[in-house]
Amino acid sequence: MASPIEQFEIKPIIPALGFTNSSLFMVGGVALIVGGLLYATRNRSVVPDRFQAGAEILHDFVAGTLTDAAGRDGMKFFPFVFSLFMFVLTLNLVGLIPGFFTVTSHIIVTFALAALVIGTVIVYGLMRHGTHFLGLFVPSGVPVWLLPFIVVIEIISFISRPISLSLRLFANMLAGHIALKVFGGFVVALGGAGALAVLAPLPLLMAVALTALEFLVAGLQAYVFTVLTCIYLNDAIHPGH
């Protein structure tokens, strides 16, 4: 029986280029997103067909999330946030197809995305607000003798943001896929266990329920990632309000 971890193995496809199955699925995911959106917007009618309606729902959903968290100014980051959301959502969902590789279950991928977000926040915040952006680390109404500690803690708390952002997505995807694989393995093990085979449908039912849950988690985590991105961008746009 295959180990539950085996599905996360990185296999080189074109070793010379460092092109792995992970890269393949990332390229495939991007192609799927771009192709799907181009197909959805091919007619651009006032009364949308079903694909265009889907694309519009995605657009409005992300735009709504962004303006809720970061206000009207946040819309200049819309292309960035929308790309992130689509990338994470698509790769989460693609990973749920049996036999497919889940790119977002690798922490280096999610951390790269989170580092991109926090890098944008820092660069944009410093560019637009200069040193005022650093006021983010100095909460008001703190006694002076406590301030050095609080500032250091706030800075560590800030550094922990990309880590928690990436950790959450990674842990959810990893745990879900391992749980699915383990319950799938139970079905096989019980099926080959003589009289105990009558129990085999139980883990099968569990696997079915878990699959449904995983679809929920895939969407939810993409959403959570997007919401937190928007909240962090809000810090860059309006620091110290």
Place this chain on the structure above:
Amino acid sequence: MSGNGARDGRDETSGSAADGDLSGRLERLGAQLDAKRPSAEHGSSPGGQQSGQSSAIGLAFRLSAEFVAGVLAGGILGWLVDRLVGTAPWGLIVCLILGFAAGMLNLLRATGAVKPVRPNGR
């Protein structure tokens, strides 16, 4: 009918620009959708317990990630300080403790027990 009521409400609340108009309409639409959604969910899935359980798992993941991230960030920072300044092991020790505090702060902020640095704009 509801459109009429909405229009009246708009006139009362604002003598404002198209911006406030649009956001007000979006808000109302959101409220209406929220009113619809839970009932639709209950209708489609008998597993109400399942969804409650999954949100609890989600909360657990979220909170643990916040805390672990704080400690990790402190550890990484301390390790880097030690490496660059050569104060091993004091940088790591101090920053781990501060990271623990930062993790706690993250945790309390995530649960809403401590208010965020500033009230979230909108």
